Amino acid sequence: MDRRAFVTLIAGTCLLEPLAVRAQQSGKVFRIGLLVPRTEPERADQIALESLRTGLRDLGWVEGKNLVIETRWAGVNPQRQRELAAELKALPVALILALGTTAIRAARDGAPGLPIVMISAGDPMGAGVRGHPGPAGWRPDRHFVGGRRGSC
Numbered sequence: 001m002d003r004r005a006f007v008t009l010i011a012g013t014c015l016l017e018p019l020a021v022r023a024q025q026s027g028k029v030f031r032i033g034l035l036v037p038r039t040e041p042e043r044a045d046q047i048a049l050e051s052l053r054t055g056l057r058d059l060g061w062v063e064g065k066n067l068v069i070e071t072r073w074a075g076v077n078p079q080r081q082r083e084l085a086a087e088l089k090a091l092p093v094a095l096i097l098a099l100g101t102t103a104i105r106a107a108r109d110g111a112p113g114l115p116i117v118m119i120s121a122g123d124p125m126g127a128g129v130r131g132h133p134g135p136a137g138w139r140p141d142r143h144f145v146g147g148r149r150g151s152c
Contacts, residue, residue: 030061033088033096034071035103037081041073052097078106085110 036045049071053063061067070093072084081103088096089111097117098107104124107116118124 027066029066029068031068031070031091031093033085033091033093034069035081035085035088035096035098035107036071036073037076037100037103039073039075074103074106076102078102081106082110089114 034049038045041049049069053069056063056067063069070088070091072088074081074084085096085098085107088107093114095115095117096107096111097119098104099119101121101123104116104118104121105128107114
């Protein structure tokens with residue numbers, strides 16, 4: 001091996017190694033909660049969950065490797081939904097994905113201070129589940145409706 005090839009090999013290794021390390025993540029497992037207002041999964045739920053897993057996998061988050069999705073099938077009882085939201089917070093999860101307005105309210109009330117991602121919120125303004133507290137008070141969150149970005 002000549003000197004130029006050796007220097008190129010060393011320089012290439014030095015430049016590419018940080019990318020490989022970053023791709024491996026730090027070994028930390030990211031845990032999210034999913035609160036669903038049904039007692040058992042329906043076919044549409046299974047399809048949506050697989051789409052969620054695929055999207056997260058495309059971003060480098062692989063369930064069983066660096067991601068855990070804690071799913072709670074809460075049924076329609078708001079008290080039970082709040083209890084399961086509190087259970088998710090105690091695990092602890094980094095955030096809760098809440099499906100539907102009742103689950104969103106339950107996550108807000110049962111797991112205060114935890115970020116909530118609203119899924120299928122028909123009227124978050126009317127339901128009183130908009131925005132989040134920040135240093136300057138309540139700030140509206142962003143949402144996407146029909147491919148357009150707005151704020152609630």
